[in-house]
Amino acid sequence: MTPFEFLLPYSLEEALSLLDAEDPDIRPVGGGTAVMLMMKAGVLRPTRLVSLQKIGEQHSAVTVGGDGELILGGMARLADIERHPAVREKWPLLSQALRGVANPRVRAVATIGGNLSHADPHMDMPPVLAALEARIIVTGPKGSRTVIAEDLCTGYYETVIRRDELITEIHIPPQSGPGAYLKMTTRAVHDWPALGLAVVLKMVGGQFDQASIFVGAATDRPTRLRHAQAALKQNGLEESAKRAAAEAAVAEAQLMGDGHGSAAYKSQLLKVALPRAIETALRNGRSHT
Ligand SMILES: Cc1cc2nc3c(=O)[nH]c(=O)nc-3n(C[C@H](O)[C@H](O)[C@H](O)COP(=O)(O)OP(=O)(O)OC[C@H]3O[C@@H](n4cnc5c(N)ncnc54)[C@H](O)[C@@H]3O)c2cc1C
Incomplete structure (x- = not known):
């Protein structure tokens, strides 16, 4: 295996400063479930991995905003979203779909940010979040922008997210019907x-x-x-x-x-x-x- 740096920043700002818009061999890591498989398969040979594990608990939160929207931190784990009482009650489509993603061991560590960024066309969550009209907040060195979930993926393993940006939040309006x-x-x-x-x-x-x-x-x-x-x-x-x-x-x-x-x-x-x-x-x- 080619040697690589594994960095553990303690804030979002620090994590962003360690990414590079021009370098495809520098990658952020959420749960690491897809990154590790790609490295084992030899399709990813990073020079630097930037772990998001310690950037702050607020980035893993699952909350309901004052306007009734569900707000997921980019580092929220799939299992925590699936089991959240408000999600089960008000966004049943989301919790139902999450129960079918991979297996409990993967869902316990995989993050929603990593899930959406991976953009394997076989992922279960992108069509679900698109149907729920979710908005994805993407943060980079110059601030944040909003991407409609429907517009996130642009092709096989491709998204509109730049290499120096991170998915920091997902906003999901109340589920408008069954x-x-x-x-x-x-x-x-x-x-x-x-x-x-x-x-x-x-x-x-x-x-x-x-x-x-x-x-x-x-x-x-x-x-x-x-x-x-x-x-x-x-x-x-x-x-x-x-x-x-x-x-x-x-x-x-x-x-x-x-x-x-x-x-x-x-x-x-x-x-x-x-x-x-x-x-x-x-x-x-x-x-x-
Ligand atoms: C055994 C197995 C079975 C699976 N089965 C299914 C299945 O049935 N259905 C399904 O949908 N998925 C399935 N998956 C895929 C799984 O859902 C993904 O591996 C997981 O969701 C990725 O999340 P992660 O946090 O581990 O991402 P990581 O592995 O950490 O990262 C994935 C990609 O996203 C980037 N990234 C990570 N976090 C961010 C961020 N916040 N912002 C921007 N980029 C970021 C990384 O650089 C990398 O390119 C399976 C995986 C495994 C291992």
């Missing part, structure tokens, strides 16, 4: 998804108004299914509307084959998953009220 995340795996349930589908049904006065639908894992980034959304907006949630939305989803999504299945197989998965996700969301809504 939701579901369907993780379609080809082996064990906790495996990486062949296709992930996040659906939030927005209700107005108790009636369905519109849906927010994102597909992941079968595309190179989480992708909003606009035509499927439009089909539901126009026709409601009748059986025929759900089937029409599924047909629209298959026609519009640029699905890609990989080790978890061919593009043709994934398109069959999508066709089955969309009506099922809507039904699951409605069932979740009934059991939650």
Whole structure:
């Protein structure tokens, strides 16, 4: 293994000062679960790792703001978010989806900042946070900026985050209606998804108004299914509307084959998953009220 520095800064400012916009071999480390795998596989040979473990407890906090938004520190661990009583009560889609990410050992150390920055297209959380209309606060040497979760990933392992920036917070508005995340795996349930589908049904006065639908894992980034959304907006949630939305989803999504299945197989998965996700969301809504 090539020797590298492992630095442990004690503040966000110090951590930022140790990153370098021009150097891809200098990396921040959250939980380290993805960094270590990449190093073992030889695809990452860092010269410097900047651990975020000691930058301050406030960066690991899970809180509800005065305006009712959920605020996750960039270093909040997946297990702490999943188990937080406010998340379970008011953002059930988030806690449900988190329970299916990897396994308890990974969730106990992995951070939400590391999870979102990694940008493997098979990650479960990016489509879920996009459907929940989350905003990601990214901090760099010149201050902070906001990235809409939908715009975070730009391709295979690529995001809009610069090398000298860190994800410091995620803001999630109140869940606007019942939701579901369907993780379609080809082996064990906790495996990486062949296709992930996040659906939030927005209700107005108790009636369905519109849906927010994102597909992941079968595309190179989480992708909003606009035509499927439009089909539901126009026709409601009748059986025929759900089937029409599924047909629209298959026609519009640029699905890609990989080790978890061919593009043709994934398109069959999508066709089955969309009506099922809507039904699951409605069932979740009934059991939650
Ligand atoms: C056995 C196993 C099974 C898995 N299965 C699944 C699965 O089913 N579904 C799924 O979604 N994921 C799965 N994963 C992936 C897992 O979710 C990620 O490894 C984890 O979320 C990454 O978080 P981390 O804090 O450990 O990131 P790290 O490994 O610390 O970092 C990951 C990347 O993000 C960068 N980074 C870290 N923190 C920040 C920050 N705050 N700001 C900017 N950049 C940062 C790092 O430089 C690195 O490039 C699995 C992982 C393992 C090991």
